[in-house]
Amino acid sequence: MQNPESPKYQQQKQAAIRAAAAVFARKGFHGASTTDIASEMGIKQGSLYYYFKSKEEALAEVCLYGIRDYVQRMEEIARDDAPFEVRLLATVRSHLSSYREKNEALKVHNDERLYLPEIKRIKLKQLGSHYRELLEGIFEQGVRDGALREDLDCHFAAQSVIGICNAWGELIVRDPRLDVEQVITKVNDLLLRGLAPMGAKA
Amino acid sequence: MQNPESPKYQQQKQAAIRAAAAVFARKGFHGASTTDIASEMGIKQGSLYYYFKSKEEALAEVCLYGIRDYVQRMEEIARDDAPFEVRLLATVRSHLSSYREKNEALKVHNDERLYLPEIKRIKLKQLGSHYRELLEGIFEQGVRDGALREDLDCHFAAQSVIGICNAWGELIVRDPRLDVEQVITKVNDLLLRGLAPMGAKA
DNA sequence: TAAACATTCTATAAAACTATAGAATACGCG
């Protein structure tokens, strides 16, 4: 057993999660065989079970790995009270920059809903909801500060941000020529204008 | 063989496509077994091959079925030259209202990219591109008419509309309590404000 | 160096899945 949680083990486990993330993202959960994942990290199929008890556990680990520091960054943004515009930009940036950089771990979240053991699924759902609630809180603060129009549906706004960021995240991953920084600017701009109070400045 | 293309055959084929669409949407291409699809429409696994030569062909049919009248409605919108605001609303409505109504055929498009035979994939890509180009054209017209800001990146705008509509489409399907008409209004509003010229009216 | 432990490999059992063939049943029409 991997009792000492040795550095090598940790490192390889990380590699296993990354490999699984990449292959799941490319082929989907069922499309990815354990053979694929193993060979992605340069070991044989059977050896993969040294790191994961099952294929589903691999998926669970990938999902949690993908969302965790994601939520963490959102918490930081929510914590220090900058003006709304700054927070929104930080959110969009956090969401979109990680999409390409932090490999494909996030693309899996369509599958996660389906094939995860109950407990893990709940855990993930909590993290996802937590993320959305943090974002909603930022919008509520924005309304209070007058940076957003008063009748704004903050839940709608938060969902829209997540939705549009995910959509552009996909496009960014799919098309390497896209300039991430530029996309971030434009998405931020679109949202800012779309949610601004009636007679806002440019 | 199904020589006469009898009404019953047509009807059952339609049912088969719908069933496949539903199961693919729920479980993804590889997650869906032919047994699942068959039992979804109330027949046995082997019988499915009376309607599809292979599982991949089923996917192809589902994808084409999903996107066709979609593109067609976009063509209508692009054809009669209404003011930009009307066209945008029509687009958002077409996109979102079909999402729940026209079952799950559209959700599959992540898989399609991966598992489709080359020819079908190209066909689909063409349809998708065509759709986006029509939308881009509408934006370009909107800029010319002064309804949109001059420096608007129409490609970006079109992608964003598609992205946000898809995102909300998913939410609509997943949560039956959501009021589609209300979502349409809000999404349209967000986009309209986000893309409007600098000193626009409410 | 040798013992103890960690990591990977090979081989395989058991299950699931696609696709086909041929039998069985349902349907429409003279």
Place this chain on the structure above:
DNA sequence: CGCGTATTCTATAGTTTTATAGAATGTTTA
């Protein structure tokens, strides 16, 4: 009704896949 065709069923061959067991190899440390 009864013939011909359309549709569905059963059974199965042939793959592919997950997961496990035990052997083989690497690595650390005393």
